[in-house]
Amino acid sequence: MPRRMCLGWAQQAIEEQLQRRRMSWRKVVFRLQTYTNQHRTPQMSSTVQIILSLITLLLLSIFAHIAAPRLRLPYSVLLVLVGFLLIPLSKLPLFSYITSFQLTPELLFFIFLPILIFESAFNMNIRRISENIAAISALAIAGLLLSAFFIAFAGYWGLRAIGFEVPFIVVLLFGTLISATDPVAILALFKDFGAPRRLALIFEGESLFNDATALALFLVVLESVGAGFHGAGSLLHGVFIFFSMLVGGTVFGFLMGWVFTRLLQFARHEHLQITLTMLAAHATFLLAEFTSNSLTLWGEPIHISSILATVITSLSIGSYGRFKILPEVQEYIGRFWGYAAFVANSLVFILLGLLFTTLPVGLTDILPAMAVIILVVVVARAFSVYPVIAVLNALRLEQHIPSSWQHLMAWGSLRGALAVTMVLLIPDTLSHPEWTQAYSIKEFIMALTIGCIYFTLFIKATTINGAIRRFRINELQGLEPVEYREGKVYVYAQTLLRLASMQNQPHVDKAALHELQERYGALYRQAYGELSSNTRGFAAMFARVLQIHAIGIEKQTLKALYAAAELTEIGYRRALGKFEQQLVFLEHGLSATPKRKTLRKRWLRLGQLVSMSTDQLSDPADKYLYYRAMAVCAQQVIYMLSRLAEHEGIRLFEADKIFDELLGQYREYKGHALDRVAGMQQQYPALAEQQIELLEQELFLSQIHALEELESSEVITPAVKTVLYGELRQQREAD
Template structure:
């Protein structure tokens, strides 16, 4: 029998065993990795016994022989298993939410790793007396975390989604930081073991080593991003081949690691992580929804295989190592555990609250912090690093055995102690118990469900005029059953019921966005933005109820930092592309929000009233109406300036809906046999061409061609072309934000403004005037040099042309007719203002 047959039998046996462990893990509510470690060590011990006892078990025995031949060398663990593990972790994370919690994630990922390395190294050094650099290497190996168990608990108890983002982001980024530190300490130890001119320099110059570390880290970030962007240019051009798309991403993960690590000598791990995050950010906007879902499923399968093989193979190797375990090793793993969990507690309970106080991080409940500390399990990455150290012949044997043994023991400690007791900790902290609000909601849902079932049964009996055995229903009853009253101890006040209703509405809002995306009536980019906003709304309501909801809505209604940067670039440098994109995004978001809010209002009327009461439904209707008014106002403000763009967006969405309906109709005709496959394929091809034609948003023209805008201002309407060109050279276009006060009382009179589009309000002493497109304001200061006598506030997005004093005077000197017209209007305005002030 060939080695290939042995290897196939071994792989088949391992895949069968690890698959059977999945339902067992669900049954006993244990992380799958716990059972994988047990299975791996069991296979290792059993295989060693079979070999030593020379027992023949036929195909089963040959499978164990294959396992012995299949054992991967420890030097292969890093390049073979790390890329799929890290790439999957990065691919599944919500990048937009990750950036929302970037301060906390960086604290847990970067600072926590450094604190963990320092604490573990210090405690282990005191406990064992081992060389400090060796202890630092051990700290780097055990500082990576596996968030699967704690995320599962957060999901079970309905914790805010941002806590899962914290755990996922921490695990992903601390893997990169820890492995980079791992490489640094390994190189120092290798240099100490093999003295030479270069190695001596490394050992003697820690600053140079840190500089190398930073260079590799930043280089990995840049290389991973560039590799992923190149892949994203390729993926949409692969057509409908899911296999080809998956193959390119697999190639991306391994090439990012190998090229960076072996050819460019920068961090391959950081490169893979950055590549994965880049694909996660751009993938949903570049691939069809079904292709993206298929890609994520493919990577979940690859991660499952990699994780299982790592634990099984590494546990088999570790089984032999554990045979030589001594009491000193036991004390060493206790020291590692103390250092690791003390470090984690310091970060979560000391450093994280500091960020909360300066409002860089939203507050985290103490109970969840406790789970974050105790849920710092170690998993596959730690095992891989331990095996890499164990197989590194450049290190002294004592160092290799010390680090590998304690790291594996610590992983087993977290799997066999922390993981099984997470559920107990959740119970002690009361996280597994339904709150009074949840209990009341559960009972209300049950009562409504029973009433609806009873009502439906009555309808069936009346329709069929039949008796149904075993169902105690009075067919002569005309009305529905009374809904059971909520027990007094579970009765909710109005504020609590409104909070439940808001959470329900926010959840429904996210579902509507995803439905629009599936129907291809919402762009891929916008669904990512809007779904993330809905998640944040849910978290805000969970924390602070209606106040949190309204605070978050106020926050997103204001221009974000990106918009302000785009506006600054436009005003100062004349760059309009970024501002154009931001305004177009806002148009699409407002129009989609308008449609979704209308559906939420109907959903509130149909589903919330029975569940939470008429008074809660009325309160929620008021909240929705207020939000609708805000959206309508913002959309009107944009439409004042860009009247044709709203119609273009609406037409595009209608065309998308028409294409979707036509596709459904063609599929029905094909199933009915009315049309053949060739006709159907041709029709679908035509729909594809129409869909491609509207794939990009219609261009949003900012109207920054000054000559055209000048012609829209009445006082310049009679100017000839040459005069318009001269004026255009002296005017600057600016965009005023809604509510922006661009002229203040008492301010310097150094400019005047022409309103090219939009409306502004002039507020002075005892008067208030609204100016619209074609009007101008601020001319009094230019004519009389007096300080500003009124505030001028933009009512919406306003497109203004600003003329500065020095240019104004130069213009009047060359164009007397313009001077005369402006002075006439200014004199009339002075008289009007004086008359209003006198009255």
């Protein structure tokens, strides 16, 4: 009994001690909560919520990117759907922070838009743009004007027919902003289906330049809504502002492109050059905005299109400033901007889904107007594409644009970030004497814009897949069938050679190897049979394929020589321009009619002469390195084509004759280049030292490569590599 009492007292004592500890912990927690509540500031709370919202949205975008291929939905469409589904979730107290990170005019206009513009324009080939400049400019300017005014007239009468009395100028304001296209989802599908490069270029080029046109026209109409329209004076004033924005943006863009190209030349460090490209995108945009109203002409302020200025700057850096970027940085800088554009697009599209929470107008009230406007916008796009392309095809200024492309261009026009940006730029207090609706002009236009964006994403973007197949745009064209059959034979032949090399390897199972040889042997014979059955017109097409392949080898060799400092920048630009021009002639010579071919050749020849005039080789050392590089490129083509000619699957349908003719041409090119090199060595004896310098540079690069191999295989430590690199660098500089 006493023992039981002792145990009871002990148990009671332990429980009392635990209770006291619980009370003490509760006091500590209470004090901490009190202290936190007393010292918590609204600014800190909102900052944390914004960061949490950003992290959540990025995580969701990652899951959406993984799920998009499995759900067979475009990534951008799935993002908007995810954002839409977040609306009820954000109503819960636990997830209310999700809406803390919102689309604002400043975020879209000064952060996201420069990133998207620069990434797109930086990777565009300016030579390809010049080949299609008529189509791009006609669609971006004439097409946008047709679309905006068609929406204004048809939308005005359509809304009036269902009882919505909306002033014409307000519908025109909506027409200007909704006519700007967003090619993100379409271009992603083009990559998946292998659509023609020219079609993708026209889509992307039109989107870039019509963004600038749309914003310029939007600002002109917005000023007219606020100040009122006063006849011819207002019209002339608007025309002056419109063209001053386009001209001013072009001039300012070239100026900023030149400035940052020069800066890239002096900043010979990878981090500095990447930072300069970031500054080029955002500084051009900001400076164009802030200097627009500070310039005047005849008492009128000169406006500068910030979008067009950024496009021109990005094209300049991508086409000319790219040569100033270190060769080892060029690949990384492309990946960096690709990642930046991925993040920007992900956030923009997922926030577009959340925009529905800010819909200021009742859906039942605005739904009839939405339906009418969506129909008008769809018809307006067709009205802005078919007549413009018909005129271009009739004039034969450029390569013919087939009707299947026109159908896809008319249907595949999506709306996105820029339309929302322009809506957010509308003042909340904007009014008009004839406006009689219960909601404001901005709220009305916002509702219509959200409806059009959702329609283009959920209906148009999801049906592009079927449209591409319906119009057979994903089918191989031109030389591609020949390239496909030859490539198929070559790949399977190389596979069989690789399997044969595994015969004597002890770790390879002989039965498995024999099974694979039988499987790929059958595939090779099937591909060989398909190639053999297509004899009609094969020789002529194969000759062109082989020429294009040879130029591709030259371009790769040229890039390697430039990266190894065996060629100066001006020589690299001249040689690369020459190879690009040869590719253009080969591609255009295939389907051109005699008349069109003559006009096009004159235009391309003019572009070639202009390019050559800007890359004159006046320095003997530049000339010497240029002709030496031409000889090296020709030798590499001879070596690669000789190996290709030995392949069994290539020796078909006069292929030996085609190879012999092309190899003979490149032997002549090599001989001509070597003669020029020898002549310059005789004329300038000092160039002999240049040859020694080139050999020393090649040896130095091989030494550095050997050091990197030793470090990667952990034969030497990073510290040893640093010491050896310093010694080799000092020795190189001393020599």
